[in-house]
Amino acid sequence: MRRSTALTAIAGSALLMLPLTAAVAEASPRAHEVRPDAIQRGGTLTFARSTDILTLDPTNMTDNESIWAAENIYETLYVSAPNGHSLEPWLATSYTLSPNHLTWTFNLRHGVRFQNGKPMTSADVKFSIDRVSAKATNPFAFIDTAIANIATPNPYTVVITTKYPWAPLLSDMALFANGIIPDNFGGETQAQFFAHPIGTGPFMVKQWVKGSVLELVKNPYYWQPGKPYLDAVNFTAVPDDNTRQLQVESGQAQIDEFPPFSSISQLQHTAGVTATLFPASWTEFLQFNEDQKPFADLNVRRAISYAVDREAMVQAVLFGHGTVANSILSPALWAHDPSAPGIQYNFKAAKEAMAKSSVPHGFSTTLIVGSGDSTENSLGQIVQAELKPLGIKVTLKEVDPNSEYTDIQNGQYQMAFNYDTTDIIDPDEMISFSAMGGNTGQKTHALFTNWDSPQVDSWAEQAERIFSQAQRQQLYDKIQVQVAEDAPMAFLYYEPFAYAYSTKVHGFDVYPTGNYHLENVWLSH
Amino acid sequence: MLARYVARRLLLLVPVVFGVTLLLFFSIHLVPGDPARSFLGDRATPSAVAALNKAWGLDHPIPVQYWLFLDRLVHGNLGQSLFYQSSTAGLLVGRLPVTLLLLVYGAVGSVIISVPLATLAALHPGGAADHSVRVVGTVGIGMPSFWVGTCLIILFGLVVPVFPVGGYGETWPSHLWSLVLPGLTIAISVSPMLVRSLRTSLIEALGSDYVAFARAKGASPSVVLTRYGLRNAAVAAVSVLGVNIGFLVGSTVVIENVFALPGLGSLMVQSILDRDFPVVQGITLVFAVLVVLVYLLTDLAYAVLDPRVRLT
Numbered sequence: 001m002r003r004s005t006a007l008t009a010i011a012g013s014a015l016l017m018l019p020l021t022a023a024v025a026e027a028s029p030r031a032h033e034v035r036p037d038a039i040q041r042g043g044t045l046t047f048a049r050s051t052d053i054l055t056l057d058p059t060n061m062t063d064n065e066s067i068w069a070a071e072n073i074y075e076t077l078y079v080s081a082p083n084g085h086s087l088e089p090w091l092a093t094s095y096t097l098s099p100n101h102l103t104w105t106f107n108l109r110h111g112v113r114f115q116n117g118k119p120m121t122s123a124d125v126k127f128s129i130d131r132v133s134a135k136a137t138n139p140f141a142f143i144d145t146a147i148a149n150i151a152t153p154n155p156y157t158v159v160i161t162t163k164y165p166w167a168p169l170l171s172d173m174a175l176f177a178n179g180i181i182p183d184n185f186g187g188e189t190q191a192q193f194f195a196h197p198i199g200t201g202p203f204m205v206k207q208w209v210k211g212s213v214l215e216l217v218k219n220p221y222y223w224q225p226g227k228p229y230l231d232a233v234n235f236t237a238v239p240d241d242n243t244r245q246l247q248v249e250s251g252q253a254q255i256d257e258f259p260p261f262s263s264i265s266q267l268q269h270t271a272g273v274t275a276t277l278f279p280a281s282w283t284e285f286l287q288f289n290e291d292q293k294p295f296a297d298l299n300v301r302r303a304i305s306y307a308v309d310r311e312a313m314v315q316a317v318l319f320g321h322g323t324v325a326n327s328i329l330s331p332a333l334w335a336h337d338p339s340a341p342g343i344q345y346n347f348k349a350a351k352e353a354m355a356k357s358s359v360p361h362g363f364s365t366t367l368i369v370g371s372g373d374s375t376e377n378s379l380g381q382i383v384q385a386e387l388k389p390l391g392i393k394v395t396l397k398e399v400d401p402n403s404e405y406t407d408i409q410n411g412q413y414q415m416a417f418n419y420d421t422t423d424i425i426d427p428d429e430m431i432s433f434s435a436m437g438g439n440t441g442q443k444t445h446a447l448f449t450n451w452d453s454p455q456v457d458s459w460a461e462q463a464e465r466i467f468s469q470a471q472r473q474q475l476y477d478k479i480q481v482q483v484a485e486d487a488p489m490a491f492l493y494y495e496p497f498a499y500a501y502s503t504k505v506h507g508f509d510v511y512p513t514g515n516y517h518l519e520n521v522w523l524s525h
Numbered sequence: 526m527l528a529r530y531v532a533r534r535l536l537l538l539v540p541v542v543f544g545v546t547l548l549l550f551f552s553i554h555l556v557p558g559d560p561a562r563s564f565l566g567d568r569a570t571p572s573a574v575a576a577l578n579k580a581w582g583l584d585h586p587i588p589v590q591y592w593l594f595l596d597r598l599v600h601g602n603l604g605q606s607l608f609y610q611s612s613t614a615g616l617l618v619g620r621l622p623v624t625l626l627l628l629v630y631g632a633v634g635s636v637i638i639s640v641p642l643a644t645l646a647a648l649h650p651g652g653a654a655d656h657s658v659r660v661v662g663t664v665g666i667g668m669p670s671f672w673v674g675t676c677l678i679i680l681f682g683l684v685v686p687v688f689p690v691g692g693y694g695e696t697w698p699s700h701l702w703s704l705v706l707p708g709l710t711i712a713i714s715v716s717p718m719l720v721r722s723l724r725t726s727l728i729e730a731l732g733s734d735y736v737a738f739a740r741a742k743g744a745s746p747s748v749v750l751t752r753y754g755l756r757n758a759a760v761a762a763v764s765v766l767g768v769n770i771g772f773l774v775g776s777t778v779v780i781e782n783v784f785a786l787p788g789l790g791s792l793m794v795q796s797i798l799d800r801d802f803p804v805v806q807g808i809t810l811v812f813a814v815l816v817v818l819v820y821l822l823t824d825l826a827y828a829v830l831d832p833r834v835r836l837t
Binding site: 051052403 | 556558559564565567568569571573574576577608611616671678682683686689690791795798799
């Protein structure tokens with residue numbers, strides 16, 4: 001998923017921001033169990049988000065707003081558990097894996113119907129999953145590259161054969177892109193189908209007014225008895241942070257996506273509103289381009305890494321609502337290694353590393369920051385000030401977000417801020433993109449740092465092909481230690497997903513991959 | 526006569542639009558960055574970027590792309606939005622009424638605010654009312670519109686919940702109702718300049734020989750003010766209003782953002798950030814036409830107000 005290029009940066013208003021003091025403890029966000037008779041049915045949930053969706057085609061989505069809405073329309077064979085540490089059966093009830101680890105047989109759930117009442121069968125599953133990698137331009141084609149073929153011996157059995165043993169397959173099957181739509185678009189053309197698409201999810205599309213609102217209504221054929229509780233969900237596009245917040249305060253909307261971190265404490269003290277920080281897979285870092293001097297020098301990278309005060313950054317840009325990072329993988333993922341030796345702030349160590357480097361007296365360099373991106377600008381100023389005592393003169397170069405992508409991906413940068421998140425709960429996606437060298441499949445020269453460790457590549461490839469979670473954990477621990485010590489990036493902090501919502505909203509939960517299951521949400525009237 | 530004038534002015538649209546698209550097409554391609562990277566995000570591999578650029582026809586040389594764009598344009602086709610994967614014209618048609626209505630509300634609102642204030646100030650130049658109007662006007666110019674908008678939302682959406690807290694509503698009555706506060710925000714930003722211009726020309730008109738003559742003939746104060754004073758003063762004010770509205774066409778984005786209105790301004794900014802070239806081109810085209818039309822309407826209003834103005 002990509003960082004949304006929020007329009008709010010342009011409006012840049014700071015009207016409602018109050019000066020904040022110390023960090024507020026992160027609320028425990030997991031949904032509480034509620035007695036079934038306490039649940040109230042009906043009502044429309046208005047969910048105010050910063051931008052509109054771009055598409056309803058699950059194989060062609062890259063923006064979070066489309067993805068997170070689509071997950072309530074289309075469903076997958078498996079889904080992530082709420083804490084993101086395991087997978088739960090969903091449209092499939094179980095699977096078996098052949099002894100050679102190449103053949104996955106999924107047993108489909110009986111009684112699942114599409115939003116037009118027709119039953120879902122294995123043909124629909126095959127069609128939907130085959131689509132994901134059918135075209136090279138499909139943004140998530142990489143996720144299904146391990147699949148050799150899909151067979152449908154009977155309407156309720158799907159057999160997926162992989163080209164090589166592929167441990168992340170179950171996580172891949174929980175990806176929105178592998179969401180199930182009717183075989184052959186239900187007999188329509190692709191364009192006709194996505195004008196009024198159907199899936200098996202708890203909500204179906206009523207209408208999409210582009211740029212304004214996506215209106216969903218309850219699926220009368222939903223397979224989970226009694227759900228969804230809501231009659232309708234409206235995803236509205238409200239770009240201004242203040243307006244979203246005021247809509248929740250006035251009752252016009254019930255959920256405010258991504259209130260600024262500066263407003264969290266204030267929101268937590270606003271009557272009728274709850275603000276919650278949900279743990280996310282988001283790791284923010286400062287990355288170095290090893291193809292540019294002097295960043296191939298390990299001591300330079302380590303010196304910069306030591307010189308950065310992460311706690312100050314968490315205070316400055318997240319207003320205390322985040323945690324200092326020690327590894328590429330966030331604690332919201334099962335493979336996170338709490339003891340990974342990610343470099344922490346230590347100015348003495350920074351000076352020692354600099355003295356040992358090829359540029360002991362410092363050098364001049366450029367750090368690119370997104371224009372209008374207040375987070376990157378603040379972080380940039382902190383880095384600039386902190387590297388000065390080491391003799392490193394940092395020039396901040398503001399470029400618009402799109403040029404920032406281009407500069408980083410073409411290697412035309414020295415230092416840049418970047419982040420990584422995952423769309424699946426398996427660590428493989430993040431490790432492939434951010435830690436593996438090369439640029440085949442889902443690899444991007446370690447996220448364009450041009451850091452290359454054959455050792456890490458080999459561990460990552462082993463981890464893709466073994467099926468014991470304990471053994472995989474050991475390999476991911478080794479990878480996290482190696483990446484931390486080699487410092488191709490200075491890990492800064494883990495950023496949570498912030499949401500503010502009316503106290504009338506119950507059962508709202510955001511998973512580490514950012515998605516939400518709105519069939520569990522109900523409104524007290 | 527009038528018809529010929531209008532027809533000639535409309536014909537002038539062709540070179541204006543051509544010039545604007547030419548300028549924009551080449552300048553937007555000068556900026557680094559491309560839509561494929563925006564679409565694929567921070568982890569786009571070079572092969573995926575190349576494949577998408579090819580699929581979108583962005584692998585042709587820029588002059589060829591411009592030629593293809595012009596060719597589509599003369600056939601009434603604005604092309605496909607890269608991000609929405611749907612026709613640009615369809616996207617614009619849905620959003621144009623919002624921006625148009627917003628401008629109408631802004632223009633009408635400015636007149637409703639400015640005429641009484643300017644009259645009040647001009648009747649006794651240097652008096653208490655004149656000074657108050659000037660102070661209010663200066664404050665009005667100084668306030669950024671996103672701030673005014675948010676204040677209006679808090680006042681009339683939250684404290685006294687008369688209007689919605691942003692959004693465009695579902696039905697036509699709710700559309701019209703939801704545009705009141707955004708329209709007022711525009712009016713507040715345009716009015717100070719309008720008041721100043723109207724006040725000055727009204728003072729001038731009221732001090733002129735023809736007004737003295739009308740008074741001597743026994744015309745009532747209200748007739749003197751409306752038929753002789755305001756009508757003559759309006760000529761200058763109309764062009765101030767016209768220029769301001771023309772200017773606003775390009776700057777509706779802030780107001781559309783604050784009020785969550787699905788207009789052209791917000792689509793324009795997002796499309797520029799994403800490098801969704803066909804949409805950027807389409808909106809620029811619409812804006813160019815709108816500005817030319819607003820100026821044409823201004824000139825026509827001029828002629829109606831002042832018969833001495835000849836439309837040639």
